[in-house]
Amino acid sequence: MANKIAICAVAQIKNDPNYHYLRFQNMLLECFESIMKQTKVTFDMEKGIRTIITCSDDMFDARTISNNGMTDVVGAHFRGEEKMAQESINGLGYAMACILSGHDDLILFMGHCKESQGESRRMVSNLAYDPFYCRPLGMDYHNVDAMQARAYMEKSSVTDEHLAKVVVRSRKNGKNNPYGRENKIVTEKEVLQSPMYSDPLRELYVYPVTDWAYGMLLCSEERAKEFTKNPVYITGYGSCMDTYFLGDKDITSNFSLKNASQRAYAKAGIKDPKKDIQLFELSDHAAYQLPMWAEGVGIADEGKGGKWIDDGGMDKFNVNLSGGQLNGNPLLLGGAARAIECYYHLSNQAGDRQVKGAKRAVAQANYGGAGQHQAVIVMES
């Protein structure tokens, strides 16, 4: 088994449809102050924070080098600051690299995304595609995901009724999460009657536009007790980038997620995820992803996603008790949000939704259209 790093504290603001009265600096500052208060960590050059990792996105922020406007509110003045311009989960992988290499033993990891700022998230994700071919075809994360959804649903016998179930459950779970976006509880019928975005994805199948920010303090195993009585450890990280061009891959194969999770499991010494892990926070940009990624991380049988939902797989494996992204969380930051939820459970701070005796959890994230990039972390109490 590989070395591990500790999460000493987490902070977040409530997921909100539109923090119109705050700029992202204000959102981050709340989280920054919470981390400082919880841990009493300093910026001493010997014993304090010397490196800050931030996660943000130039396109969502509409400014190049989106991290440069926030260095002051994350305490990065006169310190090292590095940006993760990718799914936030990779910031945890980066923090691991910094700490396990021995170059640093304390990392502040902050992230923000204000999805309400831009006119259209679809116009933003359209820009992820190459300008010559895929952009003019109108590709964005919604309609590319829809293509994957259709193919996957066919392969794994997942129906619209299954997806409606996923959405209804997400909203219910979200109500138990004090940081969850305020949404109305919906019925399966309402989900199935919501407007069609890209067939088969309806409005309520897709995560809602959300503003959010978070902070985490990470350190070496040795130093964890300086900042918390309840450290949670990251014991495995695996990441895999599938092909950029949609046409190059089998979009139902779960190739990159299987790779990423196997790498993370190997590092964490997981033999059977169904038995060894008590909690899963999985990516759900759209409802179809939940059973699909459940197959990818090995808790649903391949090609049996529909049956897995019928058999109560979501509750049996404690999947997305936070409400998940479907209840509201920015696309970019899902990985951090899931790791934070796992942290609450593993440090016994999850309140009403606490999984009793949870020892191990998995947070997974994906980015890009049709699950192009996948990353998985294994966390332990």
Added chain:
Amino acid sequence: MAEYWDIKVEDIFNSMQERFRPDGAKDVDAVFGYDILDEGKWKLTVKNNEMKLSKTDDLSGCISTMKADGETFVGVNTGKVDATNAFMSGKVKVEGDMGAFGKTGKLFRKYIIAKKEMTVKEYLADMFATIVPRFKAKEAEGLDAAFAFDLGGPQGGKWTVFIKDKVCTVTTEIEGSPTVTLEFNDAKDYVDFILGKIDAQSILAAGKAAAKGDINMMASKWPILFEKYKDPMGGNVQEQELLVLKKTIAVNQKFSTGPIMGKFLKGLKDKKIYANKCPKCGRLQLPPREVCAECRVRAADFLEVGPKGEVRYMDVVFYAMPDPLTGVARETPYGSINILLDGCKGNETLPHFIRKDQIEKIKSGWNEKKGTRVRPVWEENRIGDIWDIKYFEIDE
């Protein structure tokens, strides 16, 4: 056969096919005749963007026929003889439809006398001589503009290109008040620029050239109005087409100010400039930010400063990028200043612009020496943004 400037009449005709410009032949469907004294007769058929030339004895059926002697014909085609003069003096005559014959002007690239190199002067002559044939009238709808070129150096000269009522004319002087004037210290730089050997930005940045007047007209409109100049020395090698996708990316945004920047902008609306103060080190920040970055604490106390102050730093911008928020290029030169407002100290300076006509008079200061005293000039209708202050001016 006689030769004029080492060129035979036959050379002009024989090179017509390779000098032919399909672009210039659009909408032309006619037969033209050439009757060159003691040389012979030629018939030029233009149809479907293609041409056919034949030597003939019979010029019947031509819509118009040009008559000239060999020397005049070669001279006009090579730029050795002024075409307008030749026509006015009767050395060139056109029989038949005069208007139709005018279209032949755009049918061909100019005949270039073969030699190893062209001088700057020759390039300039060729560049401006081809202006009219390169002119794209359909792009000039409603345009009334004069583009002046003041190109210095021993081989330079002056030209004005007039565009009005979709007609383009060129003079070899600068008359009246042009819409925009392009000045180059050395005409050679202009030639290199047009030939793509150097880029405009580096010439402008080096102060070797300047554009005065409606710069946008020169930067944005000129390239659309004319076909690109083709280097005659580039031979007849077909230029490879470079495929480029041109797109403007725009996603509308709504940037929240938050309470701190919001308070500052609201202050401007009320003609007040607010700095915020760090409760720990006492440092002021302009414009205010949420925290003191050095002390890592919130800085929520506001202090009214200025509005007068002294100039600390200054810079004069000659080459301006377009304002990304409006897409309009700022008028240059403009003076950027950092002002130490009254009530501020050290590095607590606020950036803004200085009144245009006062740029030359500004003196920068530092801790030991006071800079020029300035005061804000407020916009009449203030909306709570940076331009509520139009600029600063000298406080006399």
